[in-house]
Amino acid sequence: MEILIRSTPAEVAVEAANIFAHYANAGSTLGLATGSTPVAMYKELIARYERGEVSFADSRAFLLDEYIGLERTHEQSYYSTIRREFTSHVDFNDDLVKSPAGDADDPAAAAATYDKAIRDAGGVDIQLLGIGANGHVGFNEPSSSLTSRTHVTTLHPQTVNDNSRFFDTVDEVPRFAVTQGLGTINEARRLLLLATGSNKANAVRDMVEGPLSAHCPASILQLHQHATVIVDESAASQLEDREYYIFADQHRPHRPLFS
Known part of the structure; x- marks a missing residue:
């Protein structure tokens, strides 16, 4: 992994917007994520779009996950959230911004259909990720299969509690979701994971320096040929080899963007 x-x-x-903008301007297939952490990057990309520095007109996008049981028009569905926070503010073709159908009558079948749609589109060029305090990526909670495809999953109580800030009460938070599996995520040609804040420090440490383990689903990034992790100093505070990562970043040989 590249640790920045x-x-x-x-x-x-x-830093994340610098990377993402290159892919957008190349008309790439982008993997988008919701949650608090990516919002600042999305705002930066919107500002660059307004200055004429980046365009999403030739890109398509696949969203990482979706709650089960919320209609697409619900303000907390990820279908609505990504449009409110990002894609409606730039020149995306809205028909090409795809997300799992969490309101489908058969969510498991919808998950399989979504996974096939990603493959049929040629896969994702760069997948944006966050990390939960318990090490989850997407809604792949601890104990998730490291080779799983897009599937229906039960949310961990900690995830439900963490996400309750977006709802009026914790009881309103859905308990189930459709998520790209770890196997699906790991097929993207590049992974870009962002983490900020001291509450993510232990998860970042386990992801980067811990063993490859279903206990920390984000550790699947250790197997990827081009995974970039960008963290702030608070999120990096538990990394034992922190000084090495800083040195390696400063002296890293040039690497082709799309390798």
């Missing part, structure tokens, strides 16, 4: 440590969340957002 930046001083502040704002610097994380700028």
Whole structure:
């Protein structure tokens, strides 16, 4: 993994936008994620779009996951969230912004259909990821299969509690979701994971320096040929080899963007 440590969340957002903008301008297939962490990067990309520095007109997008039981028009569905926070503010073709059908009558069948749609589109060129305090990526909670495809999953109580800030009460948070599996995620040609804040420090440590384990689903990034992790100093605070990562970042040989 490429570990990039930046001083502040704002610097994380700028670094991530630098990478994402290159892929957008190349008309790539983008994997998008919701949650709090990517919002600053999305705002940076919107500002660059308004300055004429980036275009999404030739890109398509696949969303990482979706709650089960919320209609697409619900303000907390990820279908609505990604449009409210990002894609409606730039020149995406909305028909090409895809997400799992969490309101389908048969969510398991919808999950399989979504997984096939990603493959039929030629796969994802760059997949944006966050990490939960318990090490989950997407909604792949601890104990998730490291080779899983897009599937229906039960949310961990910690995830439900963490996501309750987006709802009026914790009881309103859905308990089930459709998520790209770890196997699906790991097929993207590049992974870009962002983490900020001290509450993510232990998960970042386990992902980067711990064993490959279903206990920390994000550790699947250890197997990827081009995974970039961008964290702020707080999220990096538990990394034992922190000084090495800083040195390696400063002296890294040039690597082709799309390798």
